[in-house]
Amino acid sequence: MTTTTTTAEMTGAPARRQKTLLGYVPNVSPFYNFHPVTRLILFLTLGVVPLFIYIPEVNMFLIILNLILLKWGRVDLSRLRIYLPVIVTVAIFMGTVVVLAPGEDPSFTPIDLGWVTIYYQPVFFTFAAYWRLIAMLFGTILYFSINRERDILVGLRSLRLPFIASYVIGLSIRAAGMFMEDFRIIREAELARGLDTSAMKFRDQVKLYMMYLIPLFSISLRRADEISNALFARGYNISGKVAGGGERLDYIRSLYPMTRTDWIAIILLVTIFVIIGIAQMGFGVFAITNSPLEQFMRQWLNIPPA
Amino acid sequence: MSITIENLEWKYEHTTEFALRGINLEIPENSFLGVVGPNEQGKTTLVSAISGLIPHSFNGIYRGSVKVFGEEVKDAEAVHLASQVGLVFSDPESQFTAMTVEEELVFGMENLGYDYAKIKERLEWAADITMISSLLDKSPYDISGGQKQRVAIACVLAMNPRIIILDEPTSMIDPLGKQFIFDILRNLKEAGRHTLIVVEHNIEQLAPLADQLLLMHEGEIAKLAPPDEFFEDTDFLLERGLYVPEVTVFGHWLRKTGKLPPAQKLPRSLDDAVSLTRTALQAKGGTA
Numbered sequence: 001m002t003t004t005t006t007t008a009e010m011t012g013a014p015a016r017r018q019k020t021l022l023g024y025v026p027n028v029s030p031f032y033n034f035h036p037v038t039r040l041i042l043f044l045t046l047g048v049v050p051l052f053i054y055i056p057e058v059n060m061f062l063i064i065l066n067l068i069l070l071k072w073g074r075v076d077l078s079r080l081r082i083y084l085p086v087i088v089t090v091a092i093f094m095g096t097v098v099v100l101a102p103g104e105d106p107s108f109t110p111i112d113l114g115w116v117t118i119y120y121q122p123v124f125f126t127f128a129a130y131w132r133l134i135a136m137l138f139g140t141i142l143y144f145s146i147n148r149e150r151d152i153l154v155g156l157r158s159l160r161l162p163f164i165a166s167y168v169i170g171l172s173i174r175a176a177g178m179f180m181e182d183f184r185i186i187r188e189a190e191l192a193r194g195l196d197t198s199a200m201k202f203r204d205q206v207k208l209y210m211m212y213l214i215p216l217f218s219i220s221l222r223r224a225d226e227i228s229n230a231l232f233a234r235g236y237n238i239s240g241k242v243a244g245g246g247e248r249l250d251y252i253r254s255l256y257p258m259t260r261t262d263w264i265a266i267i268l269l270v271t272i273f274v275i276i277g278i279a280q281m282g283f284g285v286f287a288i289t290n291s292p293l294e295q296f297m298r299q300w301l302n303i304p305p306a
Numbered sequence: 307m308s309i310t311i312e313n314l315e316w317k318y319e320h321t322t323e324f325a326l327r328g329i330n331l332e333i334p335e336n337s338f339l340g341v342v343g344p345n346e347q348g349k350t351t352l353v354s355a356i357s358g359l360i361p362h363s364f365n366g367i368y369r370g371s372v373k374v375f376g377e378e379v380k381d382a383e384a385v386h387l388a389s390q391v392g393l394v395f396s397d398p399e400s401q402f403t404a405m406t407v408e409e410e411l412v413f414g415m416e417n418l419g420y421d422y423a424k425i426k427e428r429l430e431w432a433a434d435i436t437m438i439s440s441l442l443d444k445s446p447y448d449i450s451g452g453q454k455q456r457v458a459i460a461c462v463l464a465m466n467p468r469i470i471i472l473d474e475p476t477s478m479i480d481p482l483g484k485q486f487i488f489d490i491l492r493n494l495k496e497a498g499r500h501t502l503i504v505v506e507h508n509i510e511q512l513a514p515l516a517d518q519l520l521l522m523h524e525g526e527i528a529k530l531a532p533p534d535e536f537f538e539d540t541d542f543l544l545e546r547g548l549y550v551p552e553v554t555v556f557g558h559w560l561r562k563t564g565k566l567p568p569a570q571k572l573p574r575s576l577d578d579a580v581s582l583t584r585t586a587l588q589a590k591g592g593t594a
Contacts, residue, residue, distance in 0.1 A: 170403075170404065227400070230403055232384050233359065234413055234414040235385040235386075236385075236413075237385055242416070243385045249421065249422060250416070251416060
């Protein structure tokens with residue numbers, strides 16, 4: 001169901017939040033005026049477009065665009081801090097790999113930093129790849145910050161994903177949340193019985209985590225069994241056949257009407273996606289060599305153009 | 307008869323004992339059957355056999371016959387059974403499969419092939435009768451235990467089955483939540499449109515609602531009688547591990563010790579017990 005946002009509510013301040021299995025979404029957001037399929041296509045555009053774009057500046061612009069959309073969508077930006085470890089870890093990991101294992105190519109230009117020699121081409125390529133990843137990450141953050149689980153499923157079913165497939169996705173999302181909850185309960189039960197993991201050696205902590213898998217696995221099996229019984233009790237059939245042999249109706253999807261604004265937004269987004277795709281695949285517009293930063297760095301380091 | 311069970315025997319795979327033995331039972335249409343007994347005596351297995359989970363979802367040895375409105379359960383399709391028999395599990399969370407309460411409620415109706423108008427109508431009715439209208443937009447995992455159980459009941463009610471089975475519906479909720487559930491059961495009984503089978507340990511609240519009480523013991527029906535008769539032989543019930551209301555035990559003691567006449571009906575509520583004690587005191591010549 002879409003939520004109408006009044007002008008008074010559009011103060012730009014983060015709205016009250018609603019917990020989902022994947023995080024939090026604002027209770028009120030201008031994004032809710034759009035059909036879930038429109039939001040899904042926005043995600044596909046913002047999340048997939050970086051795959052076509054090798055120019056880091058453009059991907060940085062996409063990140064800023066995502067931040068603007070998050071702000072406009074009344075998402076609490078302070079919660080983005082939880083993604084900081086991922087962003088930093090990926091940077092450290094990619095940076096370490098490219099320094100320690102740059103690959104072998106006689107055309108690479110070495111740069112002596114005194115304590116280590118790095119190679120310009122793989123370093124800049126990794127730098128560009130990093131911003132592609134982060135741009136995709138922000139596209140994903142935006143999507144999950146403005147969609148509840150049911151919006152995600154309605155969006156998928158609107159794209160004619162079979163009910164069973166969307167149902168499996170829904171159950172998987174649910175299972176992930178329950179798995180974390182079970183894990184937390186087991187951990188708390190151990191803490192309550194005096195287990196102090198901070199006093200344990202790293203090796204023992206790893207062993208402990210391995211041991212968690214046993215109860216978690218058995219709980220998961222039991223839950224799978226329960227869900228199977230619940231589906232039977234509600235008359236669900238894997239073939240999707242309903243009583244009377246008719247077609248299964250999707251009541252929840254019927255609550256989300258497509259408006260003219262949705263169609264305009266979808267056409268716009270798909271057009272942008274196609275133009276960017278053609279521009280890169282046909283003409284290489286977003287190739288790394290077209291990056292002003294890359295050109296500046298080459299000039300600065302006296303490296304001839306590629 | 308809504309349910310007819312003849313010589314039913316069931317043994318779960320990888321077990322040595324039969325969980326159900328020689329079950330013969332007839333449950334009239336639109337009646338209320340309370341199923342009681344200690345744990346591990348076959349109560350849940352019995353209702354699983356009626357709902358079709360046994361033998362459709364469990365492996366084991368199945369003998370005898372369970373018929374729902376004349377149709378053999380073991381030969382019926384899941385979707386057809388679901389339209390006839392609704393089952394509320396003891397752990398409501400274990401039956402949730404959707405992302406919001408609203409989706410949870412409509413899922414079963416979609417399986418039954420209802421059209422949009424009927425789904426909307428029944429959704430609103432079921433939410434109203436179980437007092438969960440304000441929860442429709444919430445995740446079924448983010449509500450209280452009592453609310454979860456009401457959602458689970460609403461899911462079944464929405465599908466409008468002719469038989470509703472509730473397996474220990476109050477086992478995981480607080481006293482206020484239990485009262486809510488019994489209020490719903492009372493309303494359903496008064497409406498008289500469903501056959502109700504309720505497995506429950508809370509006999510004090512179950513007995514006034516039930517037309518018949520059934521005691522399961524070691525996989526067999528140990529006793530089946532209307533509530534007034536059911537508690538007559540309190541020793542028999544206590545020997546089989548049943549928790550008998552304390553006021554009933556007290557009344558039984560008064561009767562056994564000759565302080566009350568043998569034909570005296572045993573109390574099932576505190577009010578009954580107070581009145582009975584007054585009678586006993588008056589019979590002794592004291593003041594009440």
